[in-house]
Amino acid sequence: MTCMAKFGVKLWGATLFLSLIAYALPASTKAYARDEAREYKACIKLTKREPEFAFESALTWRDQGGGFPARHCAALALIAMKKYHIAAPRLEKLAEEMQTAGLDLVVPILSQAANTWLLAQDFSRANAVASAALEMEPGNIELLIDRSRILAAAENYQEAFNDLDLVLRLDPTRSDALAFRAAAWRQLGNNKRAMEDADLSLSLQPDLIDALIERGILHRLAGNREKAQQDWMKVLELSPNSPAGEIARKNIEKLEFSD
Secondary structure, eight states: TTTTTTOOOOOOOOGGGHHHHHHHHTTOOOOHHHHHHHHHHHHHHHHHOOOOHHHHHHHHHHHIIIHHHHHHHHHHHHHHTTOHHHHHHHHHHHHHHHHTTTOOOOOHHHHHHHHHHHHHHHHHHHHHHHHHHHHSSOOOHHHHHHHHHHHHHHOHHHHHHHHHHHHHOOOTTOHHHHHHHHHHHHHHHHHHHHHHHHHHHHHHHOOHHHHHHHHHHHHHHTTTTHHHHHHHHHHHHOOOTSSHHHHHHHHHHHHHHOO
């Protein structure tokens, strides 16, 4: 479904975990809590450069009392190492224990777990975790979009469409949801409605890569090769080294070889 299922797991700023640091260190001074916040920020930063070292560092910090923030950083390091099947259950367990502790970040952690199961291509588990998070927050737009991607990856296009349709009833200006619903319309055989959504998405956000790729596909299916190439060339200008850029490049090559 275009690049609808190709996305990274969202990383959060360390400020969101100050409550976790406070929980892990109930008797700490403010200065010490600030030190722990800096530790978390440094650990997250390290996951992007040296994830193996970040993982070991997070485990050491955990053993020294780092608590939930240290465990979260360890899971993100595993994701950076592409060890998705190991990271996802760690995130689920983290969310479960945070819920028992009465903390507020359970839904975002479950969202990350669902995204990680998607990266692991375990669509059934990804759907189950996303659905559990949505039971806690039924109107959460980000979760609905995440679940639509999971459903699309599993080729369950009607249910993916249903989630996106709900998102757009809640917020008609979500250009990303419009782009994804365009892909769902196409998979369900309604290219006319797909083009309407793709055009509307790009009227709201002219440089939205997902919408450009989808509209290019729709132009090609309609026999308008020049417009298809224009959309895909714009993707290459905006993001040449991304997964979307690779999709655009391959589509352009197909156009050239079909001459």
